[in-house]
Amino acid sequence: xxxxxxxxxxxxxxxxxxxxxxxxxxxxxxxxxxxxxxxxxxxxxxxxxxxxxxxxxxxxxxxxxxxxxxxxxxxxxxxxxxxxxxxxxxxxxxxxxxxxxxxxxxxxxxxxxxxxxxxxxxxxxxxxxxxxxxxxxxxxxxxxxxxxxxxxxxxxxxxxxxxxxxxxxxxxxxxxxxxxxxxxxxxxxxxxxxxxxxxxxxxxxxxxxxxxxxxxxxxxxxxxxxxxxxxxxxxxxxxxxxxxxxxxxxxxxxxxxxxxxxxxxxxxxxxxxxxxxxxxxxxxxxxxxxxxxxxxxxxxxxxxxxxxxxxxxxxxxxxxxxxxxxxxxxxxxxxxxxxxxxxxxxxxxxxxxxxxxxxxxxxxxxxxxxxxxxxxxxxxxxxxxxxxxxxxxxxxxxxxxxxxxxxxxxxxxxxxxxxxxxxxxxxxxxxxxxxxxxxxxxxxxxxxxxxxxxxxxxxxxxxxxxxxxxxxxxxxxxxxxxxxxxxxxxxxxxxxxxxxxxxxxxxxxxxxxxxxxxxxxxxxxxxxxxxxxxxxxxxxxxxxxxxxxxxxxxxxxxxxxxxxxxxxxxxxxxxxxxxxxxxxxxxxxxxxxxxxxxxxxxxxxxxxxxxx
Numbered sequence: 001x002x003x004x005x006x007x008x009x010x011x012x013x014x015x016x017x018x019x020x021x022x023x024x025x026x027x028x029x030x031x032x033x034x035x036x037x038x039x040x041x042x043x044x045x046x047x048x049x050x051x052x053x054x055x056x057x058x059x060x061x062x063x064x065x066x067x068x069x070x071x072x073x074x075x076x077x078x079x080x081x082x083x084x085x086x087x088x089x090x091x092x093x094x095x096x097x098x099x100x101x102x103x104x105x106x107x108x109x110x111x112x113x114x115x116x117x118x119x120x121x122x123x124x125x126x127x128x129x130x131x132x133x134x135x136x137x138x139x140x141x142x143x144x145x146x147x148x149x150x151x152x153x154x155x156x157x158x159x160x161x162x163x164x165x166x167x168x169x170x171x172x173x174x175x176x177x178x179x180x181x182x183x184x185x186x187x188x189x190x191x192x193x194x195x196x197x198x199x200x201x202x203x204x205x206x207x208x209x210x211x212x213x214x215x216x217x218x219x220x221x222x223x224x225x226x227x228x229x230x231x232x233x234x235x236x237x238x239x240x241x242x243x244x245x246x247x248x249x250x251x252x253x254x255x256x257x258x259x260x261x262x263x264x265x266x267x268x269x270x271x272x273x274x275x276x277x278x279x280x281x282x283x284x285x286x287x288x289x290x291x292x293x294x295x296x297x298x299x300x301x302x303x304x305x306x307x308x309x310x311x312x313x314x315x316x317x318x319x320x321x322x323x324x325x326x327x328x329x330x331x332x333x334x335x336x337x338x339x340x341x342x343x344x345x346x347x348x349x350x351x352x353x354x355x356x357x358x359x360x361x362x363x364x365x366x367x368x369x370x371x372x373x374x375x376x377x378x379x380x381x382x383x384x385x386x387x388x389x390x391x392x393x394x395x396x397x398x399x400x401x402x403x404x405x406x407x408x409x410x411x412x413x414x415x416x417x418x419x420x421x422x423x424x425x426x427x428x429x430x431x432x433x434x435x436x437x438x439x440x441x442x443x444x445x446x447x448x449x450x451x452x453x454x455x456x457x458x459x460x461x462x463x464x465x466x467x468x469x470x471x472x473x474x475x476x477x478x479x480x481x482x483x484x485x486x487x488x489x490x491x492x493x494x495x496x497x498x499x500x501x502x503x504x505x506x507x508x509x510x511x512x513x514x515x516x517x518x519x520x521x522x523x524x525x526x527x528x529x530x531x532x533x534x535x536x537x538x539x540x541x542x543x544x545x546x547x548x549x550x551x552x553x554x555x556x557x558x559x560x561x562x563x564x565x566x567x568x569x570x571x572x573x574x575x576x577x578x579x580x581x582x583x584x585x586x587x588x589x590x591x592x593x594x595x596x597x598x599x600x601x602x603x604x605x606x607x608x609x610x611x612x
Contacts, residue, residue, distance in 0.1 A: 023126050025342045027157070027334040034154050037118050041111040045162055048104035053167045055097035057174040060312065062090040064305030071300050104163075112155055119151040123341055131346035132412040133372070141227025143341070145220045150337035156330035164323045168198075168316045175309045182302040189288055190281075190310060194317055197277045204270045205324035211263040212332040218259040220336065222252040231495065267325050278318045285310035347414055347432070355434035359423040361388035361519045361550030363409065368418035370408060378404050378573040381418070386566075388423075388519075391551040393561025395591065396570035402554045404573075406522050409552070411435055422520070440518035442542075444525035446509035448497030453482055454489035456497075456508055460515035468515060475544065476511035478504070514545055521551045558595050567591065 024030045035042055065086035124147060172194055179187035229236065229245055236245050289306045292298045298306070363386040371377035378401050386392055394402040407413050408420050411427045420427045427435055440460075448456050457469045457478075464472075469489070473479045481504055485491040497505040513521065523542065539560065555561045562581040569577035569584065569591045577589050584591035 021129075021348070023122065023338070023342045025338050027153075027331040027338065030150075030334055030338055031154055031157050034115060034119060035158070038111050038115060041107055042158070042162070045104050045107045045111075046166070048100045048107065049162060049167060050170060051100040052097050052104060053170045054174065055093045055100065056312065057171055057178070057309070059090065059093050059097070060305045060308035061178050062086055062093055063308055064301040066090060067304045068299065068301035108159065108162075115155055115158070116151045119154050120147055123147045123150060123337070127341055129345050129348070130343075132407065133346060134343070138340070139224030139228060142220050142224030145223045146337040146340050149216065149220070149333040150341070153330040153333040153337070156326060157334065160323045160327045160330070164320050168320045171316050172313065175313055179306060179309060182305065183292060183298050185292065186285070186289060186298070186306050190285060190313060193281050193284065194313055197281070197317055198320065201270065201274060201320075201324055204273065205328050208263065208266050208270065208325060209328040209332055211259070211266055212329040213336055215256070215259040215263040216333050216336045218252075218256040222249070222256045225249055225252050270325060271322065274318055274322065278314050281310060281314050347411060349431050350428060353429055353431050356422065356425060356430040356438055359438050359519050362386070362423050363520070363550060364421040365405070365408070366419045366421060368408065368420060369416045370404065370413070371416065372413070380573065382573070382575060384568070384575060386550060386552070388550050389548060390566055391546055391564040392553065393564045393567040394552060394554045394570065395558060395561060395567060395594065400570040401573040402570055403524055406524055406552060406554065409522065410439060410441070438518050439520045439522055440513040440516045442506070442509050442513055442521075442523045446497060446505045448493050448505060448508060450492065450495045452490045452492055453485075453508060456493060457511045457515060460512035461517070464515055472511040472515040475514050476507045478507035478511050481507075510542065510545065519549055521546060521549045523552070524554045525556065558598055
């Protein structure tokens, strides 16, 4: 299995289309999946690395041949003819090791950025398919940090496997075979020590894995807190809470420091053991080789080969033991990332779900029951029909279910029972992508990207021309302030549009929806945070774009919905009143009471974010 994406070209950018329904939720399985995208590159690295390792191990053997030729020759002149072959072999092995090692590194350099891009794309695509419940329960900064750590961890893990673990296994096997041909005792000593040393280092490094995971989790949490604070710097400044935020962040940074100390000190203890073990092998191998030479069981050539191989093995084993720590840290980061990100998707397209064709805009809630928690139902057997082209206002106190109704229509959540139908089609039986293409949304706080004004408007319809973008901005009344900006449509709006006023952000949002031109329009408190003058201007623009569309408007200010075709009054998830403005006033029910209180200035018009 491998990850694939298709591309198509537009005049301005290359678009990547990912659909990731499943990802492995264990580190090594995730790494195996990633290898599948670059089999040729990793196969090349594997082959070149094997050539480099074999060449490196044969160099001490060639050095032994040279030593034997020198020591056994009767004179210098007699030794020279016999040195040609071993010297040529020695030089060839040196060059071959150099070229193959550097070629393997070049292949690795080529694949590293590609692999990081693939992992980042895949995790981001998977994250995009998570439900609103998942996204709202996690720090945005922590999620971004997890993606970055997994991408880095995959590269580190593959590097250690290919360049360290594979290299040592091959080196140890060949070195043991070479030594065994000369001295079984030296071969047994080196092999036994190496296996024992590697085994102990593996166990110790394995025990460091939970500490590395704890450190990674603490680091991710503190990063999330920093991002949260940075996104609220204005609040911190205006509430004069800089000292409080330093203390609040310091609490999580202290946790990170404690976790770092536990992990780092444990690793330092392992490094002490590794260093001591390396010294033991050097002294032991040298002493044993001298003893075997002294009693005449090996010659000087074997002594040179044995000591050279022991130094090579010590270097590789010591390096691998250190890399064990990095390996478990990398796999720990991958494990933390996939544990957070690779959870089953809560809202998914059903098998065989089809694209929703262009709709008229008929909406029906048929016997719908729903709640964010099983023991806290919001809707119970709700039935509601909204004909195509009707403009409908949704009113009620905070928590009455207005925004929840929109969430179900947008399929940000699934109903517990019943059906939500668009043009007679259950929204669960069509793809989410095609459903969202048919609905335009203007929220209370427009979600603008830290990109240019033109790019934010263009987001409504990517295939639109620049002239279409300008036309939409004019219809939304945004062209005046855009033209007055130094860079016009190329002006950056700042993170979440912080460089623009509330009214300017709403006009950008309206222009974006105008460009999308969906048959269903949803507005969730779209003007509630604006001043009266700006609200009146925005409302006039909204009235223009409502024509011919099915419109659902959530509003606290009843004047916003009084002119609509129909008004629905909700209370604790129940639809208690249904009619136009005049009809509801004559009923003298809940709507009449809310209208009277607003007219008297007694109703709290500050909209609260609905949890329901």
